[in-house]
Amino acid sequence: MSNQFEPIIEKAYNAFNERNIANCLSTMxxxxxxxxxxxxxxxxGHDEIREYWTRQWTEINPKVLPVGFDERENGSLEVKVRQTVKDLxxxxxxxxxxKHIYTFQDGLIKTMDIELVEN
Known part of the structure; x- marks a missing residue:
């Protein structure tokens, strides 16, 4: 199922994995x-996210890869993500x-929440 927001999500994950905070924040x-x-x-807000990621990346090296998209009944977008975290x-x-759960406003990410994937 294709979702209008998939290109924004792809851009955000690519920018995050490249540690390009400005490019990632441009999706939000x-x-x-x-x-x-x-x-x-x-x-x-952007400033708090920038500070959080900058601090996070001094301690761990996360990579996130979206592997599936599912639009929920409430209009949010569920993105199944393979997450690999290494120490430095x-x-x-x-x-x-x-699972990363997104809502959007005016074509940009408004909220992101996380759910565990049940096995």
């Missing part, structure tokens, strides 16, 4: 609400799947 509303999976809780020495810390 200024007041975006973002889940802090690494620390818990939520952050809001290259040791594998996590390799598995999670």
């Amino acid at each position: 509303q200024d007041d975006v609400q973002w889940s802090k999976a690494w620390e818990g809780g939520y952050i809001s 020495q290259g040791n594998l810390m996590f390799d598995g799947f999670v």
Whole structure:
């Protein structure tokens, strides 16, 4: 199933994996609400996301690859993601799947939440 927001999501993940924060933030509303999976809780806005990712990348090396899209009945977009997290020495810390749940406003990401994938 193709979704109108898949190109935005692809751009965001590619930019994240390239550590291009500005390009990634260009896919988001200024007041975006973002889940802090690494620390818990939520952050809001570009400045908080930039600070969170910058701090995160000094401790871990995450890569995220979208592998499936599913539009939910409420209009949100569920993106199944393969997430690989290594420490800075290259040791594998996590390799598995999670769901990132997005809502959009005016063609940009408004919220992102995370759900565990049930086995």
